[in-house]
Amino acid sequence: MDARLRRVNKEIADCKNDKTSNIKIDLIDDSPFHLKGSFPGPEGTPYQGGTFEVDIVIPESYPFQPVKMKFITKVYHPNISSASGAICLDILKDAWSPVLTLKSTLISLQSLLCSPEPNDPQDAEVAKHYTTSKSSFDDTAVYWTQIYAGGPGPQGKKGKGTTMGKEPRDEIAIAGLERAHVEQFEALGFERSKVIDVLRRLNYRGPNVAKLSEDRVVEELLK
Amino acid sequence: MSSDYEISDDDENYYDYDEDMIDGTQDEEEEDGDMYMDTYGDDFKVAPKNKRKPYEIEYESLSQAAVEKLMQEDVEHICGIFGVDGSTAALLLRHMSWNKERLIEKYMDNPSKVLVDAGVTVKEPSSPSAPVRSHSSSNSNSNANNGRRPTRSTSKLIGLASGSKSPKIPTVSPPALRPSKPTRPTPFVCPICFDDSPDLKPLSLDCEHSFCSGCWTAYVSSKINDEAEHCIRCMAEGCALVTPDPFIRALLLVEPTEPVGEPSLQKENVATWARFQELLVRHFVASNPNLKYCPYPSCTNTVSCPGAASKASLATVVPIVSCGRRGFGITEEMSQSQPVGMGLAAKEHKFCFGCPIESDHRPVVCNVAKMWLKKCRDDSETANWIKSNTKECPQCQSTIEKNGGCNHMTCKKCKHDFCWVCMGPWAEHGTAWYSCNRFDEKGSVEARDAQSRSRASLERYLHYYNRWANHEQSAKLSVELYTKTEKKMEDMQITSALTWIEVQFMKKAVEEVEKCRTTLKWTYAMAYYLARGNEKELFEDNQRDLEKAVEDLSELLEQPIEAENIPTLRQKVTDKTVYVQKRNDIVLEDTAMGFLEGRWKWNVAVEGFDEPEKVEF
Ligand SMILES: [Zn+2]
Ligand SMILES: [Zn+2]
Ligand SMILES: [Zn+2]
Ligand SMILES: [Zn+2]
Ligand SMILES: [Zn+2]
Ligand SMILES: [Zn+2]
Numbered sequence: 001m002d003a004r005l006r007r008v009n010k011e012i013a014d015c016k017n018d019k020t021s022n023i024k025i026d027l028i029d030d031s032p033f034h035l036k037g038s039f040p041g042p043e044g045t046p047y048q049g050g051t052f053e054v055d056i057v058i059p060e061s062y063p064f065q066p067v068k069m070k071f072i073t074k075v076y077h078p079n080i081s082s083a084s085g086a087i088c089l090d091i092l093k094d095a096w097s098p099v100l101t102l103k104s105t106l107i108s109l110q111s112l113l114c115s116p117e118p119n120d121p122q123d124a125e126v127a128k129h130y131t132t133s134k135s136s137f138d139d140t141a142v143y144w145t146q147i148y149a150g151g152p153g154p155q156g157k158k159g160k161g162t163t164m165g166k167e168p169r170d171e172i173a174i175a176g177l178e179r180a181h182v183e184q185f186e187a188l189g190f191e192r193s194k195v196i197d198v199l200r201r202l203n204y205r206g207p208n209v210a211k212l213s214e215d216r217v218v219e220e221l222l223k
Numbered sequence: 224m225s226s227d228y229e230i231s232d233d234d235e236n237y238y239d240y241d242e243d244m245i246d247g248t249q250d251e252e253e254e255d256g257d258m259y260m261d262t263y264g265d266d267f268k269v270a271p272k273n274k275r276k277p278y279e280i281e282y283e284s285l286s287q288a289a290v291e292k293l294m295q296e297d298v299e300h301i302c303g304i305f306g307v308d309g310s311t312a313a314l315l316l317r318h319m320s321w322n323k324e325r326l327i328e329k330y331m332d333n334p335s336k337v338l339v340d341a342g343v344t345v346k347e348p349s350s351p352s353a354p355v356r357s358h359s360s361s362n363s364n365s366n367a368n369n370g371r372r373p374t375r376s377t378s379k380l381i382g383l384a385s386g387s388k389s390p391k392i393p394t395v396s397p398p399a400l401r402p403s404k405p406t407r408p409t410p411f412v413c414p415i416c417f418d419d420s421p422d423l424k425p426l427s428l429d430c431e432h433s434f435c436s437g438c439w440t441a442y443v444s445s446k447i448n449d450e451a452e453h454c455i456r457c458m459a460e461g462c463a464l465v466t467p468d469p470f471i472r473a474l475l476l477v478e479p480t481e482p483v484g485e486p487s488l489q490k491e492n493v494a495t496w497a498r499f500q501e502l503l504v505r506h507f508v509a510s511n512p513n514l515k516y517c518p519y520p521s522c523t524n525t526v527s528c529p530g531a532a533s534k535a536s537l538a539t540v541v542p543i544v545s546c547g548r549r550g551f552g553i554t555e556e557m558s559q560s561q562p563v564g565m566g567l568a569a570k571e572h573k574f575c576f577g578c579p580i581e582s583d584h585r586p587v588v589c590n591v592a593k594m595w596l597k598k599c600r601d602d603s604e605t606a607n608w609i610k611s612n613t614k615e616c617p618q619c620q621s622t623i624e625k626n627g628g629c630n631h632m633t634c635k636k637c638k639h640d641f642c643w644v645c646m647g648p649w650a651e652h653g654t655a656w657y658s659c660n661r662f663d664e665k666g667s668v669e670a671r672d673a674q675s676r677s678r679a680s681l682e683r684y685l686h687y688y689n690r691w692a693n694h695e696q697s698a699k700l701s702v703e704l705y706t707k708t709e710k711k712m713e714d715m716q717i718t719s720a721l722t723w724i725e726v727q728f729m730k731k732a733v734e735e736v737e738k739c740r741t742t743l744k745w746t747y748a749m750a751y752y753l754a755r756g757n758e759k760e761l762f763e764d765n766q767r768d769l770e771k772a773v774e775d776l777s778e779l780l781e782q783p784i785e786a787e788n789i790p791t792l793r794q795k796v797t798d799k800t801v802y803v804q805k806r807n808d809i810v811l812e813d814t815a816m817g818f819l820e821g822r823w824k825w826n827v828a829v830e831g832f833d834e835p836e837k838v839e840f
Contacts, residue, residue, distance in 0.1 A: 003416050003437070010417050063415055064438075064445035097460035098415045098434075098442055 004062055008032050008102075015103050023106045025056070033058040036072070037106045041149060046141030047075070047113045050149025054109060055085070056102060066096035067105060076137075076144040076176070078118040078127035087112070088122035125200060129176050133206030140176030147174075175200045181209070190221050276808065278585055278815035280540055282528035282576065284547030290504050290514070290525050297323060305330060310467035315341050317454065317503075320510040342456060342465030345430050413438055415458065426474075428466065432459035440474045444495045453502040471499060517546035518581050519572040524548055528576040538831030539818045541585045542576035583741055586814030587749040590830045595748035599688065617646045629777040630697065644693050652771070660750075660767045662686040687751040691744050698740035701777060705733040711784060719786040728793045732780060732800045739773045739807045746810065754824040754835060758817070765813055769806040776803050 009032060015025045024038045035056040041047030053072040059065050069092060071085035079088045091100060091108055121127030130137045145151030147169055172182050175196045181204055185195045198204075198220045202212055275281060285293075294313075301312035304327060318341035319326040330337045338344040412419040413435035425433040434442075438458070443466065446452045455471070457464040475492040501523055508514040508525050512532040517524045524546035531542030549571055574581045578589035580596070587595070616623050616632075618639040623632060630643040631652075640649035645659045652659055662683055712726040746766045753759040776799045782792060817823045825835055 003418075003441070006418075007416055061441070061445040061449060064442040065449060091460075095461075097462075098438065098458045099460050 004058070004060075005032060007063060008058055011102050014101075018103075021103065021107075023103050023110075025102055025106075028055075033062075035102070037069070037102065039106055039110045041145060041151065042110055042114045045114055046138045047077075047145050047149070048151070050145035050151035052109075052113070052149055054106060063098040063100070066092050066100075067102060068092075069105065069109065074144060074148040075113070076126060076141040077113060078116045078121045078123060078130045079112060080122055080126075082123050082126055086122060088117075088120060125203065128203040129205060132203055132208050136176060136205050140173065143170070143173045171196055177204065185217060185221065188218065188221075194221060276812060276815075277819070278541065278811040280528060280530050280542045280544065280576070282526050282530070282542070282544045284545065285514075285525045285527055286547075287501065287504055287523040287525070290507060291500070294321075294503070294507050297321060301326065305334075310469050311338075311343050314343050314465055314467060317506060318342070321507055322510070339463070342454070342463050343467075345464060411435075415442075426470075428457050428464045428470070430457055430459065430462050430464045432457050432462055434458055436474065440492065443471055443474055444492070447495050447499050447502065451502055453499065453506055472496065475499075515544075515576050517548070517572050518574050518579075519546070519548075522546060522548055522572055524572070526576060531576045535831060537577045537589045539588075539821075540577075541588055541815070541818075543573060543583045543585055544576045545574075546572040548572050583738075584745050584748075585742060586811050587745045588818060588829075588831075590832075591752050591825070592745065592748060594827070594829070595691075595751065598684070599691075602684065602688070614643070614646070617641055629781050630693070630774055631778050644690055652774070660690065660747075660770055661763050662750075684751070687747045691747040694740040694744040694747070697777070698737045698744075701733055701736050701740075701780060704781065705729060708780075708784060715784075715786050715789075721786065721789065725789065725793065728796055728800075729780065732776060732796045735800050735803055735807075736773060736776055736780065739769060739803055742807055742810055743770055743773065746814075749814070752825045752827055752829070754826045756824070758822055758824065762814070762817075765806075765810045769803070769810050772799070772803045772806045775799060 012025050012027075012032070012035070015021070015023060022040055026036050026038075028034050028036050035058070037054040037056050038051055039054075041050040041052060051073070052075065054069050055072050057068040059068060070087055071080055074082065074085070076082060080086070087109065089108065089112055091097075091105060116130060118127040118130045126137075129140065142151065142153070146153035171192070172179050177196060177199050181199060182192065182195050185199070186192055198217065202208075202217065202220060204212060204217070294316075297316055298309050298312045300323065301307070301316060302309055305312065305315075307315070315326055315330070315337065316323070318337075319329070326337070335344070339346045410419055410421065411423055411425045411433065413423060413425070413433075415434055415438040418435055418437075424436040426436050426439055427433040442458055443455055446455045455466045456462065457466070475496040477489060477492075504523070504525070505516055508516045513527055513529040515526050515528070517526065526544045526546055528542055528544055530536060531540055536542075573583050575584060575589060575592075578593055580589070580592060584592040614623055615621065616634040616637065616639055618641070619634060619637040621634065621636045623634060631640065631649050632643050633640050641647065642649050642652055642659055647659065708729060712729065715721055716723060716726050743766065746762070746769075750759065750763060750766065753762060776796070779792070779796050779799055782788075784792065814823075823832075825832060828834055
């Protein structure tokens with residue numbers, strides 16, 4: 001039997017038999033080389049309570065070349081692209097070792113959620129948000145976990161008692177911005193989506209707000 | 224003539240491959256020079272034997288084997304100084320990008336750190352118990368090509384005999400060899416493929432991370448073929464040990480005594496080993512500014528050109544070199560199976576040593592050539608129309624198509640003779656005041672307002688670009704025309720009494736035309752950036768004379784060929800070819816001398832040259 005197939009089959013079986021781990025690997029279609037992994041968001045992080053799904057593609061020369069993984073679930077995290085789910089993690093690139101497995105790699109992704117590396121970002125805008133205003137970043141990550149990963153939402157968080165449910169998604173919260181800031185520029189006659197776009201790009205958050213004059217923002221809005 | 228340019232032409236000096244080339248340390252190597260030449264002289268493609276022209280640079284073409292010899296010399300040098308085996312020395316040198324001097328310095332300072340950093344030994348809290356890993360068969364193992372079993376430790380240090388210059392002996396802890404299996408309490412299961420069959424061969428480096436030989440081979444092959452990586456670390460996560468060459472060799476090449484595996488796989492492994500050797504050579508070449516790997520696809524030759532190794536030298540020389548091979552890098556038998564013809568398939572691998580341009584861009588220096596190509600790319604749309612192969616007759620406006628390289632056009636309809644490039648009457652081109660090549664600068668100087676100024680600047684660019692593009696086009700067209708003619712001449716050889724030699728004269732002529740059109744092409748790039756003045760005018764005089772001669776020869780090449788006119792045509796073509804050659808030499812020589820003398824001034828800032836006094840076109 002093909003060595004790659006034997007190894008992948010064993011990996012999938014081992015993962016199934018491991019009752020203690022909370023990592024799951026499932027087939028997407030008939031191919032054992034295109035899989036879906038999932039794991040719960042780690043406790044004590046903004047991702048807590050969510051379930052995160054990962055697309056897994058096993059290359060021809062696996063395990064001698066690294067497995068290809070990206071998040072299916074949208075994640076708000078400096079090392080994960082907020083648009084594509086692409087992941088910046090050394091073991092998926094040059095630090096890959098053939099002894100690593102799908103399970104150990106998924107565990108590494110889980111711990112990446114615990115310890116972001118904003119200095120080596122995949123998503124520069126998210127990373128800027130993380131470094132300028134950690135608490136605002138956490139709120140946004142919790143909101144994303146709630147709406148994309150089935151998380152519980154910001155219950156118990158002071159002043160933000162959004163109830164869970166099917167209410168329309170809040171574009172301002174998704175972008176990690178303050179409602180008052182968005183409305184301030186909306187009042188000047190700009191479209192909401194445009195304002196959100198520009199404020200997010202300028203990282204109009206926390207101490208950065210004082211550094212960006214209204215004129216500067218308007219200038220961007222007019223581009 | 225500048226003295227540092229005149230390099231002796233005598234062959235002895237020529238072959239005296241510069242030992243300083245790599246790092247300036249040469250104590251031990253002095254005597255090697257002659258031996259080197261004797262043994263490897265055959266691998267060198269000898270550069271022009273006759274006196275070098277000022278526009279030719281001294282260089283040598285090296286085969287892969289010749290470069291490997293240079294590498295081996297460095298390895299042996301390091302072996303001698305450090306008292307390590309060949310594969311260890313190789314890993315150390317690669318780790319330091321073949322900078323021997325730095326390696327020696329660092330190693331003398333802290334050998335164990337260097338060994339760990341290079342992935343030769345395991346990083347461990349030093350235990351002073353085992354100072355030197357010595358083993359009975361140290362000598363037989365010290366040869367880089369002698370590795371047999373990958374399980375064998377390959378990073379051992381052979382005894383340091385000479386006390387004086389030996390560095391401190393690094394302490395390498397784990398005891399020398401561990402053929403793992405017997406001491407293993409449980410049967411071996413490969414942690415990668417999960418195979419546990421009893422006939423599995425577990426192999427490890429000094430770190431004792433054991434994997435089956437099949438996994439090792441697959442891993443090493445993937446690193447080499449998929450990633451073009453020569454520095455291959457142990458498969459264990461985070462392990463920094465690098466697989467030494469004998470280990471890789473043992474994985475990929477079957478020993479004659481071993482049972483022969485699947486033939487197709489074996490063939491693949493042999494190819495992987497060859498690719499690995501090539502990667503090592505490429506790394507060595509890339510680490511050495513005096514060397515450059517031939518850019519032609521699947522060619523493995525290298526050119527050594529110390530005269531163009533520094534950036535500064537590129538302001539005075541145009542280092543056009545050739546790797547010594549011909550053809551598209553394909554094997555001999557393949558190229559022979561192709562029609563020889565004009566020998567396009569057998570073209571020299573000519574390229575510039577100083578820049579990424581993969582063709583001859585003499586007479587213009589690299590930085591100006593690059594600037595020009597960038598300008599052409601940026602302005603490609605504006606200039607696209609020029610490349611079209613049809614134009615209208617300036618007299619009767621009927622469409623005329625160009626199908627040869629000659630610029631002398633005669634309208635089929637009204638018989639008007641005109642120049643394809645400037646569309647002016649051809650009659651004027653034959654006279655002394657031929658000036659098709661010179662841009663009339665008056666217009667742009669007189670332009671007052673911004674708009675007419677920018678129009679004039681575009682016109683100026685188009686003047687040069689038009690001629691540049693035309694020579695490129697014409698060179699191609701002459702070659703195409705020739706392939707047709709050649710067929711005809713070969714036929715005539717059969718039907719008439721002509722000998723093979725007698726029908727060959729066109730070939731030389733077409734080759735010369737193609738070469739000169741390449742020169743002419745780049746003279747327009749040069750003229751575009753040359754500052755106005757006497758020097759530029761003289762340059763354009765030479766350019767004009769060459770252009771005129773080339774056009775005349777092109778015209779001759781388009782004469783109808785019949786068996787009876789061949790003797791006269793042959794005489795005319797041969798004479799003209801000699802003349803064209805002379806004109807081309809004059810252009811190249813004068814320009815090259817100008818660079819050496821610092822005579823050329825530009826109308827823009829060019830790296831390596833003085834700032835232009837004032838920008839004026
Ligand atoms: Zn294995
Ligand atoms: Zn290891
Ligand atoms: Zn070549
Ligand atoms: Zn060049
Ligand atoms: Zn006409
Ligand atoms: Zn003309």
